[in-house]
Amino acid sequence: MSNEANAGTLAHEWRSRFPTVNYLNADYGWKSWLLTKDHKRIALLYLASITFFFMIGGAYAAAIRLELLTPQGDLMQSATYNKVFTHHGIMMVFFFLIPSIPATLGNFLVPMMIGAKDLAFPRINLLSWYIYMLGGVITFAALLFGGVDTGWTFYVPYSTNFSNTYVVLAGLGIFVNGFSSILTGLNFIVTTHTMRAPGMTWFRLPLFIWSMYATSLIFILGTPVIAITVLLVAVERLAHVGIFDPALGGDPVLFQHMFWFYSHPAVYIMILPAMGVISELIATHARKPIFGYSFVAFSSLAIAIFGFLVWGHHLFVSSQSVYAGMIFSLISFVVAIPSAVKVFNWTATLYKASISYDAPMLYAFAFIGLFTIGGLTGVMLAALGFDVHVTDTYFVVAHFHYIMVGGAMMGYLGGLHNWWPKMTGRMYPEGWARFAALVVFVGFNLTFFPQFLLGYMGMPRRYHVYPTDQPLWQVLHVMSTGGASILGIGLLIPGIYFIWSMRYGRFAPANPWPATGLEWRTPSPPPTENFPVTPVVTWEAYEFRPVEEMAVIGPGTPDEPIGGQHPLNPGGDGGIAVNREP
Amino acid sequence: MATNAEAIEHGHAPESAHAALAHHFDNLEQQREAGTLGMWVFIAQEVMFFGGLFLAYLIYRMRYPEAFMAASNHLNWKIGAFNTTVLITSSLTMALAVWATQAGRAPKVQVALMLATVLLGFTFLGVKAYEYHEKYVDGLVPIAGWFNPNHEILSHIPANVSLGQYQMFFWLYFAMTGLHALHMIVGVLIITPIIYWAWRGRYSPEYHAPVENFGLYWHFVDIIWIFLFPLLYLLGAHFKP
Numbered sequence: 154m155s156n157e158a159n160a161g162t163l164a165h166e167w168r169s170r171f172p173t174v175n176y177l178n179a180d181y182g183w184k185s186w187l188l189t190k191d192h193k194r195i196a197l198l199y200l201a202s203i204t205f206f207f208m209i210g211g212a213y214a215a216a217i218r219l220e221l222l223t224p225q226g227d228l229m230q231s232a233t234y235n236k237v238f239t240h241h242g243i244m245m246v247f248f249f250l251i252p253s254i255p256a257t258l259g260n261f262l263v264p265m266m267i268g269a270k271d272l273a274f275p276r277i278n279l280l281s282w283y284i285y286m287l288g289g290v291i292t293f294a295a296l297l298f299g300g301v302d303t304g305w306t307f308y309v310p311y312s313t314n315f316s317n318t319y320v321v322l323a324g325l326g327i328f329v330n331g332f333s334s335i336l337t338g339l340n341f342i343v344t345t346h347t348m349r350a351p352g353m354t355w356f357r358l359p360l361f362i363w364s365m366y367a368t369s370l371i372f373i374l375g376t377p378v379i380a381i382t383v384l385l386v387a388v389e390r391l392a393h394v395g396i397f398d399p400a401l402g403g404d405p406v407l408f409q410h411m412f413w414f415y416s417h418p419a420v421y422i423m424i425l426p427a428m429g430v431i432s433e434l435i436a437t438h439a440r441k442p443i444f445g446y447s448f449v450a451f452s453s454l455a456i457a458i459f460g461f462l463v464w465g466h467h468l469f470v471s472s473q474s475v476y477a478g479m480i481f482s483l484i485s486f487v488v489a490i491p492s493a494v495k496v497f498n499w500t501a502t503l504y505k506a507s508i509s510y511d512a513p514m515l516y517a518f519a520f521i522g523l524f525t526i527g528g529l530t531g532v533m534l535a536a537l538g539f540d541v542h543v544t545d546t547y548f549v550v551a552h553f554h555y556i557m558v559g560g561a562m563m564g565y566l567g568g569l570h571n572w573w574p575k576m577t578g579r580m581y582p583e584g585w586a587r588f589a590a591l592v593v594f595v596g597f598n599l600t601f602f603p604q605f606l607l608g609y610m611g612m613p614r615r616y617h618v619y620p621t622d623q624p625l626w627q628v629l630h631v632m633s634t635g636g637a638s639i640l641g642i643g644l645l646i647p648g649i650y651f652i653w654s655m656r657y658g659r660f661a662p663a664n665p666w667p668a669t670g671l672e673w674r675t676p677s678p679p680p681t682e683n684f685p686v687t688p689v690v691t692w693e694a695y696e697f698r699p700v701e702e703m704a705v706i707g708p709g710t711p712d713e714p715i716g717g718q719h720p721l722n723p724g725g726d727g728g729i730a731v732n733r734e735p
Numbered sequence: 736m737a738t739n740a741e742a743i744e745h746g747h748a749p750e751s752a753h754a755a756l757a758h759h760f761d762n763l764e765q766q767r768e769a770g771t772l773g774m775w776v777f778i779a780q781e782v783m784f785f786g787g788l789f790l791a792y793l794i795y796r797m798r799y800p801e802a803f804m805a806a807s808n809h810l811n812w813k814i815g816a817f818n819t820t821v822l823i824t825s826s827l828t829m830a831l832a833v834w835a836t837q838a839g840r841a842p843k844v845q846v847a848l849m850l851a852t853v854l855l856g857f858t859f860l861g862v863k864a865y866e867y868h869e870k871y872v873d874g875l876v877p878i879a880g881w882f883n884p885n886h887e888i889l890s891h892i893p894a895n896v897s898l899g900q901y902q903m904f905f906w907l908y909f910a911m912t913g914l915h916a917l918h919m920i921v922g923v924l925i926i927t928p929i930i931y932w933a934w935r936g937r938y939s940p941e942y943h944a945p946v947e948n949f950g951l952y953w954h955f956v957d958i959i960w961i962f963l964f965p966l967l968y969l970l971g972a973h974f975k976p
Contacts, residue, residue: 271759273769339776347769348760373780381787385910393879394906396791401899402802407794411787687761 175578175678190275191681196261197576198282203253204648206289209296210244211641213237217617218600218634224627226618234617235302236318242305243296243323247330248289250557251419254426255337255372256285258568259365261576263341265672265679266359268350268688273343277336285333292326295319304615306416309397309408313389321390324383331376331383334422338372341365350671352690359670359694360436360449364429367453371418371425371460379415382408409471413464421460423557424524425453427564428495431517434567435499437668438514439506442695445498452491459488469540478537485535492528496521511666512586516567519594523559527552530605545615548608554601566593566647573651574665578678579658585650592643599636603629669695755942767944774948778955781918785959788911792966795903802900805892808971809875810908811866815968818862819960825855826957833950836933836943845933845946849926852953856923863916870905877906908967915963918956925949 176193179185186194216237220228229237260278264271272278295301301323303312312320345366349358385396386408395401397408436443443449465473465481499521508514530552534540543549573581607629612619619626664673675684753763760766796803832848834840870876874883882902884892892901929945932938938946 269759273759274773275757275759335780339773339780342776343769343773346772347765373776374783377780377784378787381784385787385791388910392877394877395899395903396906402795402799402897402903403899404794404798407791411790 174680175676176681177578177678179681188279190271190279192260192264192272192275192278193576193679193681195278195282196257196259199252199256199260199285202282202286202289203249203257206244206248207253209293210241210249211644213241213244214637215641217241218637220617221619221630222627222634224619224621229617231617232302235304235615236300238615239301239304240296243292243301243327245557246305246419246423247327248285248292250423250561251334252285252337253423253561253565254430254568255334255341255365255368255422256282258361258430258565258572259337259341259368259426262572262672263344263362263365264348265675265683266362266670267345267348267353268671268684268690269344269348270682270684270687272340273348274336274340278340281333281336281340284329284336288326288328288330288333290326291329292323295322295326298322306412307386308412309386309389309405312386313397314393321387324387328380328383328387331380334372334376338369338376341369342373345369350688350690353671356447356450357690357692357694358450360432360443360446360453361426361429363450363453364425364432367457368422368425368429370454370457371422374461375415375418375422378411379419382411382415385411406468406471406473409468410464413467414461417464417467418457418460420553420556421456423561424492424564425456427520427561427568428453428492430564430568430571431499431520432495433668433670434513434517434571435502436695437571437666437670438511438517439503439508440697441502441506442693442697443498444501444504445494446694448494449498452494455491456488459484459491463488466535466540469537470544475537482535482537486532489528489532489535492524496525496528509666510587511570512581512583512590513567513571515587515590515594516563516570519590519597520560520563520567523555523563523597527555527559530555543608545613546608547604547612547614550614551601551604551608554604558601559597563593566590569647569651571666572672573654574661575672575677575679577655577658578661578676579654580661580665581647581654581658582650585646589643589646589650592646593640594643596636596639596641596643600633600640601636603632603636607633669697753942755937763942767942770944770948771951774951778951781955785911785914788907788914789962792907792911795900795907796966796970799896799900799903801893802896803904804971804974805896806901806904806908806971807967807969808974809873809888809891810968810971811869812968812972814862814866815964818859819964821855821859821862822957822960825852825859826954828852828855829950829953832933833943833947836938836946837940839940842934842936842938845938846930849930849933849946853923853926853930856919860916860919860923863912867909870909875905877902877909911963911967915956915959918959922949922953922956925952 176191186198189195189198216229217234220226220234220237226234260272296319298319301307301316301318301320303316303318303320307320307324345358345362388394389397393401395403397403397405399405432443432449463481463485465477466485469478469481499517530548534543534549534552570581570586573579607626608614610623610626612626619630621627661677663676665677667673671684671688671690672679674688755766756763757766760769828848828851832845832852835845835848867876871881873888874881874885875888876882882898882905884898884901892898926949929949933946
C-alpha cells in the first residue's frame, strides 16, 4: 500500500517491503496496548504521557511569564507564585526532561539499533511505565489538592518545618517516579551488554547507544539517592526526628549535599540522551561518519562519571568550605571538557559533508549553538567568584534553560522528527517542520537571552516582583514573555502536524533519509519482532555509501552475498544488480 | 550457540526451546546472563539507596561520637549478635538451595533448604520486632511526641550529650534497620513463589536462574546487616556510662 506513493524514488528502489502487519496493527484493543510487552508500544505510551505532563509544565511556565510582564505582583500572590514555579519545575524536570528521550526514543530504538527483538526485561519495561503513571498521578494530585511551594529543590528547613503545602504527597510522587527511571536504566544496561546482534561489537554501536548506556549508569547510581533524600524529608516532616533540624542536632546542609548528589547527575541524564540523538542526526543528515567516534563514545562515559563529582557547585554559598568549593569548581571545569569534545567532533563532522537541511538537522544545528551558549555559561558559573555574584538570579535560570530547552528539548524534537517515519510509517510535512523549527529557535532565544542580562543585573529567581525604577528590567521581561508566546506557538505546530501525519502523512519507506543503522533496515513501521531475521553485522557504524552506488547495489553491506539474498529480506531480490566478489 | 538457524530465520524459537525461554532471547544462556546482570545492577542501585543513610550515619557519628556511643551502649549487642548468626545461617541455607538446584537435587531438598532460609528470616524479623517493642516501651522511638526515655536511661546519658543527639542515633537505628527489615520482608515475599515452583520441579541444572538471582538478593540483604551490626550495636561496646 505504501510503495506506490514512493514509486520511482530511491527509497522505493530499495525494495522496502511495507508489511501488512506491523507492531501498530498487529493487535487491537486497549488491552493489547496497556498490557503490551512490545518496547515500541511502550515507547508510544510514554510519548503520550510525557507530552501530557509537558503541557502541564508549560501551562505553569505561561503563568510565570504572564506574571512577570509587570514589576508588581498583580496577577497572583507570592504564595501562589511560589507554587506556580514549583509545579513548573517538578513537572518539567521529573516528568518531562528526565524520561523524555530515554523512555520514548530510548525504549523504541535501543533494541532495534543493536539488532534485538526487545529489551532484556519487557515486563519490567511495562512496569516502569505504570510506575511513571502512578508517580505522575500522585504528583498531579498533590498539585490539584493545593500544591507545593518549596521550589522543585524543596530545601530544608522550609520544606520540613515551615511549609503548609502538600510536600509529602508530592515527594511520594517523585519517589515513585524515580523507580520508573531506575528500571528503565537497568533494562538498557542489561540489554546493551547481553543482547547485541552477532557482529555488533561495542565500537560498532551507534553513538546513541553509548549515550543511553552512560545515561543508564546515572539512572542506576544516582536516582536511589534522591529516593532516600525525599524519604528522609517526608519522615522529617511527619515525625520530626531531627535529621535536618539544627535544634535537634541535625544539619540542613546535609540535605543539600544529598539532594544535589543526585540532582547534578540528573542534569546529565537530561542532556546525554539528547547528545546521543544529535550524533545520530548529524551523521544521518550530513551523510558522514561522526568524526572521532571513540572520543565521542568515551566522552559520554566521562560525562557520566565526572558528573557525580561536581555536586558541590550548587553549594558554593551554602556554608560549604571554600576549599571544597575550589575543588568542586575545578572538577566542574573539567566536566565541561567531554561535552566540548562532542561539540568539536560534531562540527568537524560537518566539514566537507553532504548536508541536507531537513527539520532534524535544523534542530541539531540549534542544539549545537544553544548548548554551547548554555555550556559556556555553565563554565562561568563554575567559577567561584562569578557564581557568588549571580547565584539564585536569572542568570542561572537562563543557563539551565539554554541547556535543558535549547539543548535537551531540541534534541528530543529533532529525534522525534528523525525517527517519526520509523515509528509511525508516515512522513511529517517537511515544510511545516522547518518553519516550526525556526519559530521555536527564535522564540527560545527571545525568551531566555534577556534572562542572562536580567540575572547579571541582579534580578533574583523565584521572585514575581521586581523594582519599578529599572525600566530596562521590564523591557527584558516583556521580551522574554513575548518570546515564550512564540516558543509556545512553535511547539504547538509539531503537535498538530504529527497528529495530522498519522492519518494523512505520506507513507514512509524503510529508510527515508537514508541513514545507516539497523533500525533503518527493517520496514517502517517495524514488525513486532523488529527483524524478520536476526541481522549479522559485518560493517562499522556510519558506513555511508555514495548515493549513486546505492542506486545500483542497494543499501546493503560491503559483504552482501552474490545473488541478491539480503540477510534481512531472504525472499526478495536484494537489489543487487552487479555480480561481484563477497 | 548451538541453535537452530532455520528456526531463527523464521523469527521464532527452535522446536527444542526450553519451556522457560522467553521469546526475545536466543537461548537460555543469554537469558541467564541477562537475568544475573540485571540482578547485579539492581543490587548496585540498592547499595546507593542504603548509601544515603550510611552517609547520614557517617556525618552524625563524626559529629557526636559520645552521643552515639552512649546510645549504642543501650542496644543489646548479644541479641544483635544472635540475629547476625541467624542471618548468616540463612545465607548458608540459601547458598545450599542454589547448589541443590544446580546439582539437580530432588525438589524436596531444594524446598527444604529454601524453607529453612525463610524460617531463619522470620526468626530474624521476630527478634527485630521484639527489639523494636523494647525500644517503644523504653520511650526511645524517635517520633516527635513519642521520644520519652525513662529516668534510668536518661541518667546514663553523659552530661555533654544533648537529648537531640541521642535521639539522632535512634532515628538512624530505626531507619537503617527498618529499611533493612523491609527488604527482608520483600525477600520472603519473593521466595514464596520460588519455593512453590521448586516443589513443582521447575528448577534443574539447565534452568535455575530465579533461584540463583534470588540468592544474590538475599546475600545482599545479609551483607547490609553485616555492616549495620557493628555500626549500630558494637559502637558502644567499651562505653562506660
